Amino acid sequence: xxxxxxxxxxxxxxxxxxxxxxxxxxxxxxxxxxxxxxxxxxxxxxxxxxxxxxxxxxxxxxxxxxxxxxxxxxxxxxxxxxxxxxxxxxxxxxxxxxxxxxxxxxxxxxxxxxxxxxxxxxxxxxxxxxxxxxxxxxxxxxxxxxxxxxxxxxxxxxxxxxxxxxxxxxxxxxxxxxxxxxxxxxxxxxxxxxxxxxxxxxxxxxxxxxxxxxxxxxxxxxxxxxxxxxxxxxxxxxxxxxxxxxxxxxxxxxxxxxxxxxxxxxxxxxxxxxxxxxxxxxxxxxxxxxxxxxxxxxxxxxxxxxxxxxxxxxxxxxxxxxxxxxxxxxxxxxxxxxxxxxxxxxxxxxxxxxxxxxxxxxxxxxxxxxxxxxxxxxxxxxxx
DNA sequence: TCTGGGGTCCTAGGACCC
DNA sequence: TCTGGGGTCCTAGGACCC
Numbered sequence: 470x471x472x473x474x475x476x477x478x479x480x481x482x483x484x485x486x487x488x489x490x491x492x493x494x495x496x497x498x499x500x501x502x503x504x505x506x507x508x509x510x511x512x513x514x515x516x517x518x519x520x521x522x523x524x525x526x527x528x529x530x531x532x533x534x535x536x537x538x539x540x541x542x543x544x545x546x547x548x549x550x551x552x553x554x555x556x557x558x559x560x561x562x563x564x565x566x567x568x569x570x571x572x573x574x575x576x577x578x579x580x581x582x583x584x585x586x587x588x589x590x591x592x593x594x595x596x597x598x599x600x601x602x603x604x605x606x607x608x609x610x611x612x613x614x615x616x617x618x619x620x621x622x623x624x625x626x627x628x629x630x631x632x633x634x635x636x637x638x639x640x641x642x643x644x645x646x647x648x649x650x651x652x653x654x655x656x657x658x659x660x661x662x663x664x665x666x667x668x669x670x671x672x673x674x675x676x677x678x679x680x681x682x683x684x685x686x687x688x689x690x691x692x693x694x695x696x697x698x699x700x701x702x703x704x705x706x707x708x709x710x711x712x713x714x715x716x717x718x719x720x721x722x723x724x725x726x727x728x729x730x731x732x733x734x735x736x737x738x739x740x741x742x743x744x745x746x747x748x749x750x751x752x753x754x755x756x757x758x759x760x761x762x763x764x765x766x767x768x769x770x771x772x773x774x775x776x777x778x779x780x781x782x783x784x785x786x787x788x789x790x791x792x793x794x795x796x797x798x799x800x801x802x803x804x805x806x807x808x809x810x811x812x813x814x815x816x817x818x819x820x821x822x823x824x825x826x827x828x829x830x831x832x833x834x835x836x837x838x839x840x841x842x843x844x845x846x847x848x849x850x851x852x853x
Numbered sequence: 854t855c856t857g858g859g860g861t862c863c864t865a866g867g868a869c870c871c
Numbered sequence: 872t873c874t875g876g877g878g879t880c881c882t883a884g885g886a887c888c889c
Contacts, residue, residue, distance in 0.1 A: 482889095502857080509857050511889095524889075530854045545859090570859085570889045652862090654887050687863065688886090711861070718857060755883095764856075768883060804858085 471635065473588050474704065475576040476610040476618035477559065477595060480627035482572035484514035485605050486551055487541050498538040502528050507718050507801070511543055515627060548572075551603055558598045562591070567704045575615055577704035592630045612638060614700035620649055638698035643670030650695050657684055657692075672696040709810070713749065714757075715739035716804025722761045723800050726791065729758075733787050734780075736805040741780035744807055745831075745838055748814075750776035751807030754783055756790040759802035766802075769793050776811060779830035783807070 479485070483501040488494045498517035502510040508528040520535035532538060552571040559566045562585065565577035578591050585591040592609040599607050610621025611632040620642060621631040633641050647653050647661050647669060660683045666672050672680065673696035681689035694700060715736045723729055733756065744751055755770035769790040773782060787805055 478889095507855090507857080511857075525857080527854055527856055530856095533854085543858090573889070652887065656886060685864080712859095714859070716858060766884075770882065772881090802857090806860090 470579055472613050473578040473581070473591070474612055474615055474618040475578055475588070475592060475595065476612075476615070476622040477555075477574050477576060477599070477607050478610070478622040478626070479555065479572035479599075479605060479607045481512050481514050482605075483512040483543060483548055484517075484541075486548060487544075488514060489604050490547070494539055494541070498522070498535050499541060500528070500531055500535070500538045501541050501543050502531070503542070503718075504720065505529050505532060505540075506720055513538075551605070554602055555599055555605075555607075558602050559595065561598065562595055564706065565704045566706050567708065575618065575704045589630060589632055592632075596628070596630065614698075615702050615704065616651055616695050616700040617642070617698060619651065620645070623649075639673065642696075642698060643668065643673065645669045647672055647692075650692050652688055652691055652695075657688065660684060669696050710747075710749075711810065712755075712806050712808040713740055713743050713747065713751070713810065714755075714804060714806030715743070716757060716802060716806075718759075718802045719800070723803075724797060726796055729791060729796050729800060729803060730784075730788060732803045733791065733805060734784050736803060737783040737787050738780040740805050740807050741778055741783055741834060742838065744778040744810075745835055748812060749807075749810045750778050750813045751783075752776045752809035752811070753807065754786045754790070755806045755808060756787050756794070757802070757804040757806070758794055758800050760795075761799040761801040763798075767794055770808070772809070775827060776809075777827045777831060778813060779827055779834050781830040782827045 484499045487499055487501060496516065498520065499514040500510055500517055500522060501512045502508050505528045510522060510524055510526045510528060510531050512524060513522040517535050517538050522531045522535050522538065548571050556566060556568055556574060559574055559576055563576050563578055563581060567575040569575065578585065578588065581591065585594055588611045592611055596607055596609055599605065606628045608622050608626045608629045610618045610623070612618040612621050613635050617633045617638050621633045624631040645668065647667060648658055650669060661672065664679060664683060666675055672692060677689065677693055680693050683689070684692060717732065717736065719732065723732065751773060753770060753772050755768055757766060757768045759766050771786065771790060773786055783805065
């Protein structure tokens, strides 16, 4: 059966949510992002983009380009909430929804013409439903596979709909830069350009062996297929997450075990809280540091003594892992991530003889979660 | 210009086992 | 004695995506 894949991409999602929620921001250049010192732009509103402000740009530079911009710190919980509404709306069109991030999803609409009409009509109905539910706009791409749908949604933003022809998609994408190929970033672009390939059509015409020699057989094969407009990856709903992490770039560098652990404890607490919210247990923990002077990232990981969702177990594990890293050079980023996740089901019980085991701590922290849920996060529970 | 935070996937080397 | 080969798992790093 002919596949009909749609890709929905919200327009300037974080910035648009902020402008929707705060009317005083409407019509103004809005930048959602971090601190001017070490932050970057997460999303720039369309009013800010003509100044050259875009995602991943260092904040300091963004503000030099657009000094009148209003800077807003990201409110992730809010975006998560709006994202849920969007995905729920998409669910009314197909059971095969695959979210790629908070603001993007694939929708497999194959065989739904009787219900929703031609693909372009489907796309318009989706855009209308999302606007009605959230007052936000999105762009939609249509193609016969994921890659084409994704390329398409980017062509006419904001608020656009693009349908890459089902009969000759290869000709449609041939003139595009190789950067549009999924999996081709700055490194791979450089490697392909070294052998004179800068357009998708040139990659399609290139020798497979040349691609493999530049990119390795795995990425080489992938890129080769995409350049021929071939992509048989299915739309997979309900993909399980593989890790849950928290990391932060510090305003000021730290060094030494004590200072590093002070931050690391907070990261572990956030990871544990997040695991409990998601009803997951982790069997492994990974710590991550980024060194200021070299910008180098170092990670260490290890299995936890037992699957857990409490910060105490993670803090203990993180401490051991940090022992294996250099803590003498200045550190700018500290992070922790839990992996090897499994669903937590069943009841937990508090031991009779005081809080000693990881299970007990999990139970206590669940109780604290519940209190926080009722009274907010402003309560002081004392230390440790 | 001095480079976020949330993730996923791939690779290469070493341990370990038979 | 001068040393196989394959499979699997784990770890660390790195590219990439939004």
